Amino acid sequence: MITSAYALDIGGSYENDMLALMKKDGNNAFGDLNCLRIKLDWGLGDNLTVHVEPRYYFLSKSQDIALPGASELDTLVWDRVYAKYRTDRWSLTAGKQRIAWGTGYIWNPVDIFNPMVLSFAVRDEDKTNVESLRVEIPVGEAGGIDAFVLTGKPWEQTGRGLRVKGTKGLFDIALSYVDQGTLGHQIGLETAGDIVKDVGARGRSHSRQGPPATIIPRRRPAGITRLITGSA
């Protein structure tokens, strides 16, 4: 809560996974996967923050084993690089950032970037990041407007979305619209809250409209998940 001009906050983590492949012929193989992640927040005055988050995967192995599907090894990956300008009424984030909509713990169909996210999993940080401009406008204590535009493509082809969120009693309710440019558009509704004591409910529903020229001409998948739990 206390910030000073040009405050620099550096954090990071190192993760190591060792594996061994034992073979009957005694030709055993060993691998060692290392992941180094650095998080750097640079506060430039009271309103502007620059966030940089690179990670580096390094795999050492005893044999030259083929690893189909493995990517980003021995490569510096810039997971997040953005600048955030914040005022009392709104904030603007520009750059490679994470946009996660939805109230679900695992499945969030309204989140076009990360529809499947294990919110409490260790590897949460390895999720898709998008280059975009994002504006967030808090409204009241628990509501707000969240809008983004993806960058790097012409306006008619780019993705853009708007989400309006509010609270009614013990429920969070959010309505969202995403225009995916040439890929169609999506309307989403999310709710999360308590029906009564110890009985909570989460619901997500979305309707997606694809372009007429695609292989699946029109698609309207809609779904809802509901979790009802109770205890004596």
Added chain:
Amino acid sequence: MKNKVILALLVIWCLGSGAYAITGEEIVNKVDANMTSKTSYSESRMVITVDNDVREKMMISYDKGTDTGYAEFLTPVRDKGVKYLKIKDNMWMYLPSVDKVIKISGAMLRQSMMGSDFSYEDALESAKLLEKYTATLISTEVLPVSFRTQDKIEIKARLCYVVDLTAKVKDVTYYRRVIYVDREYFVPVKEDLFALSGKKLKEMTMGEIKRIGSRHYPMYMTMRNLLRANSNTELFVTKTEFDIPVDPKVFTQGNLTK
């Protein structure tokens, strides 16, 4: 002789449970008055011990009244930036790793908060116990209570009120609570929490009572969830301030994603 016997009986009766000059409700109200403030700010260290595994977390928190609060974890690195917002009966958690605000609801409220012996519901619970419980003063008891004066911690034998709180509504996690309250300072020093079946679920103790302005406040707290084997959570309040100006924007979801 007869008068002396009557007097002795009267004294015994006065010392018994039926003659307290204060009621259970008055004690709870005095505890509320001492423990809550218009606003407050705290810096704390949470130590969670499960078997031989000890984890330490640093946090700051702001509170407004009895039902609005904000907490932010500063360490360890894994938990840094995890924030909680409580507004009345609603609670949200912000996870920086996914840049996401999650509403804590339903059965999740009973889950452990950050791996500690506290549940989200314990944190969400407001101090308005009398709205849900009937308070009865059942006895007095002498308990060892620690006090902090400057850098010195002193343990004293203190006379405490023992107040029984029994739920008068159904939607409570703990059907019965027994609170031990320091008779002079109205600080709770121990609390036992029971299920409807009578089984003791949790045990909380408070100590290192420090005089801060006109109130006495416990700077140390332990919580034991008796349903978790060999588990204990200690909370050390390293700094606290009461009735300070706090920006109302602290208690908004906008502050969670900052």
